[in-house]
Amino acid sequence: MCENTMKKNLNFLAILLVLLVINSQISVRSEKVQTDNVLTIYTYDSLLADPGYDFIGAFANHSRISKDDINLILLSDANQIVTRLTLEKDSPEADVVIGIDNVLIYNTKKNNLLKSYNSPELVNISSDLIANLDSEKFVLPYDYGIIALYYDMNRINTTTNPEISNITLEGIIENDLDKKLIIENPTLSSTGLGFLLWTIAVYGDPEIDFKGMLDQDWRNWWKNSKDDIRIAPSWGAAFGEWYEGEENRSIMVSYGTSPAYSACLYNDTSQGAFLSHENGTQNAWLQIEGIGLVNNAPHEDLAKDFIDWFLSKELQDNIAENNWMYPANQHAEVSITFNESAINPEHVNILNSLISSETIGANLQGWMDDWETLMSTGLNISGYNSIFIIIALLGAVVILKKKIR
Template identity: 35%
Template sequence: MSDLLFSLYGRGHQPSRRVRTVRGWRLALLLLAVAILVGPSGFYILSGGFRSAPATLTVYTYSSLFKYGDDPNATYDAVFGAFERQHGVKVSVKYFTDAGDILPALISEKNAPRADVVVGLTPVMVAKAKAEGVLQPYSPSGIGKVPTELVGELDPDHYATPYEFGLLALDVDGSFLNETVYPGLSSISYQELSKPPLASTLIVENPATSSVGQDFLLSTIVFYDRVLHEDWRSWWSSARGYVKVTPGWDEAFNIFTSADTRYHMVVSFATDPAYSAYFNYTMYQTIIPKHEGKMYGWLEIYGIGVVKGAPNEALAKAFVDWFIGDAVQAQVPLNEWMYPASSTVKLPDVFKYAIDPKDVFPLNGLVPPAELAQSLPQWLEDWQFIMAGSY
């Protein structure tokens, strides 16, 4: 080796230990600079690979989704966290105050969609979403577990898939309003409900700002138009000036349960007795108006759909599959206090206190969702005129 070095450099030009040391420091400084510039991922790049950031699935839904159980954080993890771990992705959930606020957001973003999945669509919302072109059809792998009646009522074209359902009902505080005060209370009719003394103690949600309020308005419209064959406006003209109107369900129920309230009846859900029994809360009487001995109610069906032009379409479809699968469906009864859409999920025992949907005639089965969606703007305008005293 020494002869080779001599022949190349001459004895006076052998590479010294000092020169090799300086070159080593230069290399070390260069590597340090690269590491600072590219960050931790740079070390992975230098080792011959590249680690990309996980995909993010964006979900639009209402603020109370899975928030009414024993441990909302644990439920969130069971629904969204488990999906993240299973697919190696991130889930970003954007909450809206009410389900009715979601559709306007989708429409405003339809030329550049931000959401991948939407959770909380009613049949009327689905019909409007289809007309606006903000959803794409998808038939999930577990659709066979969902009763065909629910699928058909929400959307037979599969632009949305049912994940839960339940009935609207009236909660009554029996301490103030009972059979002694009002004989026949458990069998009241829609007509009685629109007049004093019942109307003066009733709280309803604004149909222009609340999905619950909208469905209650639709129940009065369909009942009067298709069952009684009378003008639905007569109900609201009679109730105007007596009923208390709130922006949404939360505000309505807060007034109903406040100590100094004069309102002792509120539009709510037929599963409320099950909720109260489970948490050992005050048990209110829950009723649905009757006509000729039969209960006529509004069946609320909520669906999940894939946004048209979703940034992560394949992942969105996988999430819909997951959402109507048994793992998520099992979370519905004790966290949403609704009935799971999947027919294979066993109901908790406390649901024996709820009004069984099988015992109620569903008013929304009398009018196609597309017809409701088409007429709703005019109905809302009429309602506002009535409540303002201008009709």
Template identity: 30%
Template sequence: MFQALHVWLLALGGAALGGAFVPAAAQTLEVLTHSSFSLSEELVAAFTEETGIEVTFIQGGDAGETVNRAILTRANPLADVLFGVDNSLIARAAQADLFEPYTSPQLARVPERYRFSELVTPVDVGYVNFNYDVAWFEAEGLEPPTSLEALTEPAYRDLTVVQNPASSSPGLAFMLTTIAKFGDGWLAYWAALRDNGLQVTDGWTDAYYTAFTRYGGDRPIVLSYASSPAAEVVFAEEALDAAPTANLFCEGCVFEQIEAAGILAGSDNVEAARTFIDWLLSREVQEDIPLNMFVYPVSEDAEVPEVFREHGGLPEPEHVAEIAFDEVAANLDAWLEAWTRVVQQGQDPGAVR
């Protein structure tokens, strides 16, 4: 999904986008992104014409892998900016002092609820939840699940695939969702999933494009995004009246995942990095994001494509999990260790604390 792009961005000096600007000598800005990062070439080309800083985008894998890579190379940063850290990963990044704080003036266009950290700038929002293969369930004569608890029932044995929370941002989002929903019983829930034939992949791509029945796998229930059914419609070889996949929206079973960009500590191009981040919140970029990355813009004045409203939809507030991120910061490492012991090592959740 990621395509390497080389673009020109505003030169040092802090000139506002759309204002009077005289390009300075060419400079280089490096941006580390997750593998789903993409913007329209036409938009990039138009921006290129106005700028004087060359930006190289570096693919880092899944968002969780990208953040881990940035942390491991903090002493010698791979890039100037990291795009793709989200509200489930920020605690890990903050503990590693990964970012130099920056408050973009463009944040005035972004609702407060998306501003989850002063270290980074929110850019888009997605909703992590389960999708299911509609045709598979119809062919099997099985009703789709209607709750997270249903996934542990015998009728749904060997049907579900999720991602590893240690390496995948949607995987981590779902782990936090289960903690918010089940409280002290979250590990018992995961043990029940495990015993019901749960499959775990390292990242979203393997889960969706390898394990999911829509693409030749044997799992008709996949942890993905609320916008994934809309993506199925957009990329269908023939026009579709209805999406071939559907969302599982249930009480407390959706995670609001807010993706952000941050300036990596140690960058030599801080002013250029700030200008790049400001550009990500421009209306042009915000309206370009949905049909390229299949997430929603965070800017209040950005329009959302009709296909999102028809086939993706947004979960109602009661569907979204709530968890305090100071609690995440204090417990994340212990939670990940406990998850690994129960899900991957098969230990009894009662013996794991």
């Protein structure tokens, strides 16, 4: 890189940093104003967003409080929710968190971020869902779905690639489908983390004497595919690449419910999803998303009312065709089109049963560290250069914000 180009880049970064600092000062003042809000909720930015259900407005009507008194904080992923809760642990700002799943729950419990709550609405939710998310009820299930490989039939299908109807994880590599595959980074994305656990459950881990289905080593699948798969920093980034069809990346890690989106909204059945078929069974990792009461929440009573309402039929009727997952409430409505185009978890072998909660809790961080280590060289990534720059700048902003406060 020439010297002039380097100077231009440095000047650009300096300007960007100044803008971020100014924004941080505005944010500090904004947060002080928000302390008078009646209820503060943290969730991910795509919750009930497409085509869209105004759950804040609906709860305001239900509870007879002003919509302006509800402070909704949207973050890019559930991982970021846990990070923010951890930073605010000694002085919580949130009352409710939405989006902690059956893997991230281990970090929230380890750091004592949530308070157990036995909602009266749990009578309408399967005891299996409750137990598989968190039997101690620090988070309560509001939706669920399996991690799956989502594909565009216009670019790949059972005619061009008949193997996808009965493929194994190993077969993805053997048939060069890894060259068409986009996977979210499991250290940044809950969807990517679900797929990582899918590979661990199938292959096993000899380092902890966990046999899985095949009694091999999950690391080998990633080593053998890392030069060909594309790693994206989030589900949204992965979908953007998948949708644009860049480099014919026609398969992405998503959900078994993803094909229902185009089928329900646009009567388009050209998207599909498939799973892996080891040992003669159709296998998948189940993700259960939960809502939780923040430990030492500033407005605990209203937070409990919101959680009860969020699990009620009024809200749950809107889960399937706005959040594109199965609703946890057994009485919630799910359309025929949704059911026909999605993969129902009841019809597949759920891999979660192979890995105990104790095993996940003890090894999750080590698995993510191992993944980062083995993928650190020759990684085929997208969208990361700008992310690394922004992370560095945001780190500086955090330091400055502390000084400002």
